[in-house]
Amino acid sequence: MKYSYYPGCAQHGTAVDYRMSVEAVFARLGIELEEIRNWNCCGALHVDDRTTRVALSARTLASSKGLDIATPCNLCYSNLMRARTALEDSPLKSRINEALTTKYDGNTKPKHLLEVIVKDFGLAKLGEQVKKPLKIKAAPYYGCLLTRPENDFDSPENPISLDKLISSIGAEPVRYYYKTKCCGGPILITNEELALGLAKDLLVMAKDSGADCMAVTCPMCHLQLDAKQKAVEAKFNIKIDMPIIYFTQLIGLAIDIPPKELGLDKHLVSTDKLLAAIEGGKNAGE
Amino acid sequence: MKKETILPESRDTAFRDLIIRTPGGENIPTCMQCGICAGSCPVSHEMDYTPRQLVRMIQLGLKKDVLNSNTIWICTTCFSCSVRCPRGIHPTELMETLKPIAVAEGIKNKNAKFDNVFSEVIKKNGRASEFLLISKYSLSEPGMIKQAPFGLSLFSKGKLPLSIDKMENMGELDTIFKLGEKEEEKAETKKNVEGKEPIEKEKGNAEPEAEK
Numbered sequence A: 001m002k003y004s005y006y007p008g009c010a011q012h013g014t015a016v017d018y019r020m021s022v023e024a025v026f027a028r029l030g031i032e033l034e035e036i037r038n039w040n041c042c043g044a045l046h047v048d049d050r051t052t053r054v055a056l057s058a059r060t061l062a063s064s065k066g067l068d069i070a071t072p073c074n075l076c077y078s079n080l081m082r083a084r085t086a087l088e089d090s091p092l093k094s095r096i097n098e099a100l101t102t103k104y105d106g107n108t109k110p111k112h113l114l115e116v117i118v119k120d121f122g123l124a125k126l127g128e129q130v131k132k133p134l135k136i137k138a139a140p141y142y143g144c145l146l147t148r149p150e151n152d153f154d155s156p157e158n159p160i161s162l163d164k165l166i167s168s169i170g171a172e173p174v175r176y177y178y179k180t181k182c183c184g185g186p187i188l189i190t191n192e193e194l195a196l197g198l199a200k201d202l203l204v205m206a207k208d209s210g211a212d213c214m215a216v217t218c219p220m221c222h223l224q225l226d227a228k229q230k231a232v233e234a235k236f237n238i239k240i241d242m243p244i245i246y247f248t249q250l251i252g253l254a255i256d257i258p259p260k261e262l263g264l265d266k267h268l269v270s271t272d273k274l275l276a277a278i279e280g281g282k283n284a285g286e
Numbered sequence B: 001m002k003k004e005t006i007l008p009e010s011r012d013t014a015f016r017d018l019i020i021r022t023p024g025g026e027n028i029p030t031c032m033q034c035g036i037c038a039g040s041c042p043v044s045h046e047m048d049y050t051p052r053q054l055v056r057m058i059q060l061g062l063k064k065d066v067l068n069s070n071t072i073w074i075c076t077t078c079f080s081c082s083v084r085c086p087r088g089i090h091p092t093e094l095m096e097t098l099k100p101i102a103v104a105e106g107i108k109n110k111n112a113k114f115d116n117v118f119s120e121v122i123k124k125n126g127r128a129s130e131f132l133l134i135s136k137y138s139l140s141e142p143g144m145i146k147q148a149p150f151g152l153s154l155f156s157k158g159k160l161p162l163s164i165d166k167m168e169n170m171g172e173l174d175t176i177f178k179l180g181e182k183e184e185e186k187a188e189t190k191k192n193v194e195g196k197e198p199i200e201k202e203k204g205n206a207e208p209e210a211e212k
Helices: A016-029 A050-062 A074-086 A090-098 A113-129 A161-168 A192-208 A219-227 A229-236 A247-254 A272-280 B013-020 B036-040 B051-060 B063-068 B080-084 B091-104 B110-125 B130-140 B142-156 B171-186
Strands: A002-005 A032-035 A069-071 A110-112 A137-140 A213-216 A244-246
Touching: A016 A032, A016 A113, A016 A244, A016 A247, A050 A074, A050 A090, A050 B091, A050 B171, A069 A074, A069 A113, A074 A110, A074 A219, A090 B171, A110 A113, A113 A161, A113 A247, A137 A161, A161 A247, A192 A219, A192 A229, A213 A219, A213 A247, A219 A229, A219 A244, A219 B142, A244 A247, B013 B051, B013 B091, B036 B051, B036 B080, B051 B063, B051 B091, B063 B091, B080 B091, B091 B110, B110 B130, B110 B171, B130 B142
Parallel strands: A002 A032, A002 A069, A069 A110, A137 A213, A213 A244
Antiparallel strands: none
């Protein structure tokens, strides 16, 4: 299995822990991720001009060398998917292609790493690799842009791929109402008041569901829920203490990669209690 | 909410037609005001007008109120409304369409400023380094100093490298950003309207940013 790999900007900064876990886990599973040379930012949600935004992702789609493009980031995934659809408009495609050295032929398929694991690699095969079933309760959090506005592998209203992944590594996916609600990440800088309120609702819902941790698929969600969790606690005068774990880190723990190699010491909310529970094979909530 | 009579002179049909011609805008005339967009929106309670109201205002051509509303900028781009709309309208894309039009009309706010800083960083380096983004944005937003402890906590975990992430070769990025700039030239001349000040009413001859 081989993919063109589009890491996205966060992997070089705030999501260094995600990066470490992706590298360790995918190497172990034998899935090859060949990083696209000289890749550019997808524009996230902050390039207001539509043509420029589509063109930024068109350049990425064009550089796939005939392979599917895998990305760890919900924003990158969403932008690639939306650009692919936008580029079905052939006048727009020709105009953008004029600006590109490598032209986009319209045939690249973007995949989020979750899709790569769940659909291409397969959960049965993943289950066979598990050395340490996690025996914890995890709240699957999909965020917005993994399944909306478009995706090829799960439901935008009631996605279940991450739930299934959590089961396949021996943990229990808890049911809660907010698994596709916005965490507030995109407005973290410009409207902190509102962003913290959204994060609070989500964290409280996950906490009330009895989860020992939340499983996430996006660096932006992680930043908001992990790094800003203290700010949420302070603003609303509540105690949450909810470890936010990338799904690749959970896989890594289950296939017995040392926590340090997965970047679990780089979180702002301590993962010690969770790791102790996993080590002890006991339910952390008990 | 108090009810006001909409005067014919506050309606701008050119603006309405402009929005309807943009990608995703074609279904706007079919909105039946069911409100599933507003009900699905995680932040509609903070908006001047809910997405449902905004769509109706576009049908009516209420350019000034639409472009001055905070709705466009409060939207978190979660796409809940877009996947649920029974008429195939994409309110999230509508917000994206309205942003550059509002900016061209002189609307200024934190979000527009951040988007501008972000675009400039990408244009220059090809990639977004968080530290660079936040530093540049903070220059014009002194309130950001309150975020210093947050930045420090990230830094202490090795999550905020001070080096600037750059593409090896920026050639194509210049051309890509010029694609958008060419279109901007066609767009209506900029006006000098600050924040929430009313926009001068003018029968728009603005080109939508995505018009071919």
